[in-house]
Amino acid sequence: MLIELKDVNKTYNNGQPLHVLKGISLGIDSGEFVSIMGASGSGKSTLLNIIGILDNYDTGEYYIDGRLIKNLTERQAADYRNRMIGFIFQSFNLIGFKTAVENVELPLFYQGVNRHKRHELAMQYLDRLGLADWAGHYPNEMSGGQKQRVAIARALITNPKIILADEPTGALDSKTSEEVMQLLGQLNREDGVTIIVVTHESGVANCTDKIVHIKDGIIGRIEDNREHRASVFGSSTIMK
Amino acid sequence: MRLDIDTYREIADSLVRNKSRSLLTGFGVFWGIFMLLFLMGGGQGLKQVISSNFEGFATNTAIMLPDRTTKPWKGMKEGRRWTMTYTDVERMKRMVPELDVVTPITSQWGQEAVNGTNTVNANVKGVYADYRFIEEPRIKYGRYLNESDIAQERKVCVIGKRIYTSLFPSGGDPCGTMIKVGPVYYQIIGVDFSSGNISINGSADESVAVPLPVVQKIYHEGNNIELLCVTAQSGIRISSLEDRMRQIMAREHNFDPTDKEAMFVLNTEQLFAIIDNLFTGLSFLIWLVGLGTILAGIIGVSNIMMVTVKERTTEIGIRRAIGATPRDILSQIIMESISLTLVAGSFGIVFAVLLLSLLETIVNGRPDAMPADFQVSFWTAVISALLLTVLGVIAGLAPASRAMAIKPVDAMRDE
Numbered sequence: 001m002l003i004e005l006k007d008v009n010k011t012y013n014n015g016q017p018l019h020v021l022k023g024i025s026l027g028i029d030s031g032e033f034v035s036i037m038g039a040s041g042s043g044k045s046t047l048l049n050i051i052g053i054l055d056n057y058d059t060g061e062y063y064i065d066g067r068l069i070k071n072l073t074e075r076q077a078a079d080y081r082n083r084m085i086g087f088i089f090q091s092f093n094l095i096g097f098k099t100a101v102e103n104v105e106l107p108l109f110y111q112g113v114n115r116h117k118r119h120e121l122a123m124q125y126l127d128r129l130g131l132a133d134w135a136g137h138y139p140n141e142m143s144g145g146q147k148q149r150v151a152i153a154r155a156l157i158t159n160p161k162i163i164l165a166d167e168p169t170g171a172l173d174s175k176t177s178e179e180v181m182q183l184l185g186q187l188n189r190e191d192g193v194t195i196i197v198v199t200h201e202s203g204v205a206n207c208t209d210k211i212v213h214i215k216d217g218i219i220g221r222i223e224d225n226r227e228h229r230a231s232v233f234g235s236s237t238i239m240k
Numbered sequence: 241m242r243l244d245i246d247t248y249r250e251i252a253d254s255l256v257r258n259k260s261r262s263l264l265t266g267f268g269v270f271w272g273i274f275m276l277l278f279l280m281g282g283g284q285g286l287k288q289v290i291s292s293n294f295e296g297f298a299t300n301t302a303i304m305l306p307d308r309t310t311k312p313w314k315g316m317k318e319g320r321r322w323t324m325t326y327t328d329v330e331r332m333k334r335m336v337p338e339l340d341v342v343t344p345i346t347s348q349w350g351q352e353a354v355n356g357t358n359t360v361n362a363n364v365k366g367v368y369a370d371y372r373f374i375e376e377p378r379i380k381y382g383r384y385l386n387e388s389d390i391a392q393e394r395k396v397c398v399i400g401k402r403i404y405t406s407l408f409p410s411g412g413d414p415c416g417t418m419i420k421v422g423p424v425y426y427q428i429i430g431v432d433f434s435s436g437n438i439s440i441n442g443s444a445d446e447s448v449a450v451p452l453p454v455v456q457k458i459y460h461e462g463n464n465i466e467l468l469c470v471t472a473q474s475g476i477r478i479s480s481l482e483d484r485m486r487q488i489m490a491r492e493h494n495f496d497p498t499d500k501e502a503m504f505v506l507n508t509e510q511l512f513a514i515i516d517n518l519f520t521g522l523s524f525l526i527w528l529v530g531l532g533t534i535l536a537g538i539i540g541v542s543n544i545m546m547v548t549v550k551e552r553t554t555e556i557g558i559r560r561a562i563g564a565t566p567r568d569i570l571s572q573i574i575m576e577s578i579s580l581t582l583v584a585g586s587f588g589i590v591f592a593v594l595l596l597s598l599l600e601t602i603v604n605g606r607p608d609a610m611p612a613d614f615q616v617s618f619w620t621a622v623i624s625a626l627l628l629t630v631l632g633v634i635a636g637l638a639p640a641s642r643a644m645a646i647k648p649v650d651a652m653r654d655e
Contacts, residue, residue: 049649052561054561054648054649055647055649074565074566075565075567078560078563078564078566078568079563079565081561081562081563082563083563087561093554093558093561094558095555095558095559096555097253097254102246105246106562107562107563109246110562110563110564110568115245115246158563
């Protein structure tokens, strides 16, 4: 098991205590393409934050590759995030005053990779995603799909074990959404990257091989979707 | 901290992104360091300009001058005049062994000095050879009066700078020339170019120094002397001797020793102390104003950095999410703060140095100005640059700690 959660609980204590995750147990193998689906407020984003070591949990155990992720120092957490996890966000979260290639380089900068090498690597990844010509452009000069592909390149550049995508298509139109999902699928198939997508869109979830339904902080049903038939709207489109 | 070209580029980028904001914030620091250095240099120059007025003047000197008595004494009424005589010189030397030099002066004002067709108004100053220890002459040509000139009562003189330039407009060495001053001719033996502005019976510029016995004979002064200059031996403060000298004079010349106004005593030690205090006060003020202005500038930097951090919450969150440690964020913010203060401050230092050298040129360009040094030293500039770095760190602390508190989750939440 690459990712293993055992009875993970999380309560937010902002005024009224809010028990968001009520004993989540989940295992994800290396090379899986999984979506976590649920309505807003279901706890799916909290779960993603915990998996991504962006947030801590109260009780339970969480292992990545057999390593217990608990009570980490900020420094360790930053290091794990940097080396093991690549993030893709709904709003792309590129840094606006950096060019595409600089954005892709950034994780390597924090690893201390030298300037020349990280530039070379970043160009390789951009090229692979068909954005080599856009390397010198700033995010606000690019379309949503291009931005998301830059973000994907940034997530991939450290060669992480897991890619976490939080509503990766939330800000894209249906055609681009489809392209992005196909790209993720391709990465999963060809490179064997483990990808976890959090979404509330069944069409997006349908592109993945396994759908984890989460509702009110509890995992409901885990659906095998290798046939990609989960969506009521058909297997080939993402309805918006 | 990762030292990399990109680290610097990133700092430069983030400062340049908000040009006007960085500029306005930097101006506070710029102005602060400029004020501090400019005032320091200006104060130092001013002090030198003022001190140059006392140049060549012994600092441990007292000048005693007889005046009217203001108290009745031994049956004599107040308001009586008295005069000092030759014998007072020896008396002072004997009775106050702590004194180093005791030398009398008597002078005649408004004497016309003539050389051919050139004339000038001069002050004939009868002095002893050891007067040079009181007011140090700066001999341009020839020599100062010596013991033999006095003993043999030679009719020789040392002329001041203004007398020289008036009587010898074409310049050259005037020694040996006979000039007429008042009723008699003197041979010039030296030219004194000292230009201090302290004047004992007229400044050295406009004086013709002549052996004292000669003046007494020519002007029928008998044994009288006008005033007495004394210096204390090194290590002894002249103020501590003042009372004893007053007592001695009072006993000899029959006035009340408690009658402070019967004898006027000018104590240069006190004079210098006053000026010293003035400048101590002035430099305190300079530091207060200069440091205060810098501090205001630094607080401005800190404030703006605070706003910047707030604005960049998302960006910092993203950086944290993709692997920046809190330390990376801390160093980034502090480096930005240092860069802003250091760049702005360096301009302040350069501007202050330029303006000071301009001031120096103007002040020293005046005719017959004593050269004064307005420029701050190299080390002062280096130390101010270091100070700026330290202040930059301090200014960055509060914003950096706020930036470190940003959790990566916040970046996503802020959308």
